[in-house]
Amino acid sequence: AQTVTQSQPEMSVQEAETVTLSCTYDTSENNYYLFWYKQPPSRQMILVIRQEAYKQQNATENRFSVNFQKAAKSFSLKISDSQLGDTAMYFCAFMKPTGTASKLTFGTGTRLQVTL
């Protein structure tokens, strides 16, 4: 079974600064997908960024980027130029590829607070 670990229950960052959220996972699979989801106070789950394990290049979406280290089974999220709207719970998640159960396994989450 896969496990996803987020070791930072809470993080705080000042507006316009950069913050990195950590995530590690454990799997015996070689092909899989990794995601970062954001859950703001509205509790709507929003996909922030995704990474295919077979791609060596780190995914980037505007101010959000990941540092994917497959050998180390590490998948950290970097948020640049933090904005107040980035305040939310952030969940790291693992998925086996399509054709199997395609279930998402979530980490325990990191609560990010962006301050003035």
Added chain:
Amino acid sequence: GAVVSQHPSRVICKSGTSVKIECRSLDFQATTMFWYRQFPKKSLMLMATSNEGSKATYEQGVEKDKFLINHASLTLSTLTVTSAHPEDSSFYICSARLAGYNEQFFGPGTRLTVL
């Protein structure tokens, strides 16, 4: 695109009654839908995987007779909490997967309060 709705957004019911929560994919056909439960300040816990036209697959520890799931069409899955009790109070979230895509699209969630 890829919008998922849930209804109702909030429901309060008396202990012993049954509550039905609907999950709809509005602009795509979802062969697979997932039901999650989330306790306050906790992560999402997968309850079951719902496949159109077949029986749902429940995760270990989830009571099938307690949480009835029906996925009768490619755009609708329902979760019925039968004989609800206060310990069933929680936030329930559904997601839908578009066939061939390795991504789940989430509904806005339903807050259930059992008195």
